[in-house]
Amino acid sequence: MRKTKRFHIDGPNPLWQMYRTIRFLRVFKNTTVVLVGRYFPSVKAKRWLYRTFLGMNIGEYSALALMVTPDVMFPERITIGRNTVIGFNSTILCHEYLVDEYRIGDVVIGDEVLIGANVTILPGVTIGDGAVVGAGAIVHRDVLPGERVVGAKLQSLTHI
Numbered sequence: 001m002r003k004t005k006r007f008h009i010d011g012p013n014p015l016w017q018m019y020r021t022i023r024f025l026r027v028f029k030n031t032t033v034v035l036v037g038r039y040f041p042s043v044k045a046k047r048w049l050y051r052t053f054l055g056m057n058i059g060e061y062s063a064l065a066l067m068v069t070p071d072v073m074f075p076e077r078i079t080i081g082r083n084t085v086i087g088f089n090s091t092i093l094c095h096e097y098l099v100d101e102y103r104i105g106d107v108v109i110g111d112e113v114l115i116g117a118n119v120t121i122l123p124g125v126t127i128g129d130g131a132v133v134g135a136g137a138i139v140h141r142d143v144l145p146g147e148r149v150v151g152a153k154l155q156s157l158t159h160i
Contacts, residue, residue, distance in 0.1 A: 002124030002141065004096075004105035015097040022073055030054060030072045038067050050075065059084065059111065071095060074104060077123075081111035087135065088117040096123055110145065 009017060019027075033053045040046045043063040050056040050064070054075035059082035064070075067089040070078055077094040080086070086109075096103050105124025109115070113127055116135030127133065128145030138152045149156055 002105055002122060003126075004103040004124035006101050006103050008101045013097065013099050014102040018073075018097065018102075021102065027073060030075055034070060034072050034075070037064075038069060041066070056080070062086075065090075065117075068092075071107075077104070077106045078109075079106070080109045081113065081129065083111060084109055084113040084115070086115045087119065090115055090117065090119040090121070092121045094123050 007021070011017065014021070033049060037046045037049050040049065046064055047058050047062065050070065051058055054070065056070060056075050057079040059080060061082060062080050062084040064086045065088045068086050069091045071092055071094040074094040078092055086092075092107055094105060094107055103123055107121055107123065108126040110127055110129035110131065112130045113132070115127070115133045116137065118136045119133050119139065121127070121139040125139050125142055127139065127143040128147065130146045131143045132148040133139060133143060134148070134150030137150055137154060139154060141154055143149055143154070147156055
């Protein structure tokens with residue numbers, strides 16, 4: 001089970017009401033920083049940009065590849081360990097808006113983790129030290145340290 005906090009909303013869906021939960025100018029600033037960072041070729045400069053302007057906790061030598069998208073609403077809830085690689089076009093979410101509620105959860109990615117291209121990490125997930133997440137996976141549960149997982153069902157490679 002993912003570790004998220006749930007907030008029930010009355011009336012139209014929570015996405016329609018999102019500026020009741022977070023200020024517009026904050027989302028605008030975060031979106032601008034993320035858009036610049038997605039295309040920025042220097043992983044060192046991108047790390048500095050995200051740590052400085054988004055409040056993300058990113059360890060030494062960690063690299064977010066081209067087109068990686070951190071959460072634009074709550075990027076400060078993302079922690080990435082030391083010497084971790086996050087592959088091309090991956091997405092790290094700390095929020096999700098549903099029809100009658102929204103959920104917020106921290107994402108913690110350990111040290112020496114390899115995340116393949118086009119991976120989506122959902123809110124409230126911890127990926128342990130030394131884990132490998134295969135390209136195209138949807139991370140909807142915690143990944144144990146050293147575990148290797150692939151696919152939408154997040155199957156362990158030892159079981160395939």
